[in-house]
Amino acid sequence: LLGARFGAYLGVLFWFLPVGMAFAFLGVQLAVFGIYMGASFAPNHKGMPLVPKDSTLDFFQKQVLTSRNIRGGPFVNNAFGGLNFQIEHHLFPDMPRPHLARAAVIVREHCERLKVPYTEVGVAASYGAVVKYLNRVGLSARDPFDCPMVNRYRRP
Template structure:
């Protein structure tokens, strides 16, 4: 993610030549009609979910509404992602205003915290020391990380391939907690505004749920809603980098190779495009993070041809296959710990 639109400046001659082709094709131009339609549809789905919640009221059928509303939450998170990358608006101010409304106010995810984390991910994808998305928290991503962890992460690492999807049910709560924890950092910009919007989010979210439903149903609704939200988000981001090479300080790659070799595209047509919010074109997205989502599909053949010309591996898999690759990688990472456990 960058505040400066990608141009043909030198990031290495291989990338500069590719960037020139992309610019000549006009694929970095804004797509206002597309985003007007997409934001309108997501807004209708989001509001419609809560209208349905009120209309269904005190009934266990409300759990179906929880599922549908969680999907709308995840789609809104994908819109916030595009806003943070300045794919929607070219300037920072409208991007930040819309991003904080979508992130902090509507889904309870701190825009400032997430933008900082995601920027570091884009700068060094799958880098063991610099990418926060592969830092060893509960799950570990390399054998070296597995050998260093203690306590709960070590316990989980032995069977993390089996626990991966169950753990995703907690991802929504992790986003909320991490958003509040980040407010303690003095480096966070607009901390007061971010905090206020987060508080307003949880006031209206829990206030509405516990007003419409009796306590028991309200708790179950909340748990289902947040579990589906977390699983959806996790399933959106997991196919993109998980199971791809993990880089260390010994790896010295130029910009193009660093982005392409650590990313995976996902095939599947327009259904996958909608479900994953365009992130199935992960290679193109990482090379040109401010490229509007509908242009990623058009950039794909240009990038593929360029990589073939350079002899750079370009990986594309089906959706189920990509999950399989990620889970196999997690299983292999935990194997040394399982052997230690077996010998003990």
């Protein structure tokens, strides 16, 4: 079915558009979709703790501690496709999207009972955490005072 859908999509695209325009349309569509998917996935995991290999955390703790939910109403739920309930999505991957919000209430209460931190923030705070994390990781990999041009002219 996936092959048939992909073939039909390309067939319609190349049937109604000139070849160059069809390739351009396909490129733009894939780029926009990729950015959208990245913007949906990144705020749920980036900047969350990494679990060491020798960790003794159970499945529940691993899923809750390494994911964050994004608060919001129906607009956020639709924009993120249900991935704003990332903790519940990881705990119950086969659960239908409409039930994730109700499961979040139960999981949050269970986390409170077990004293497991449950991370839930707004959209702006989640993207802020992603940017902060990427800046920290990116800047730690280089010396901000190390200039290749200056090093080339430096005497040993």
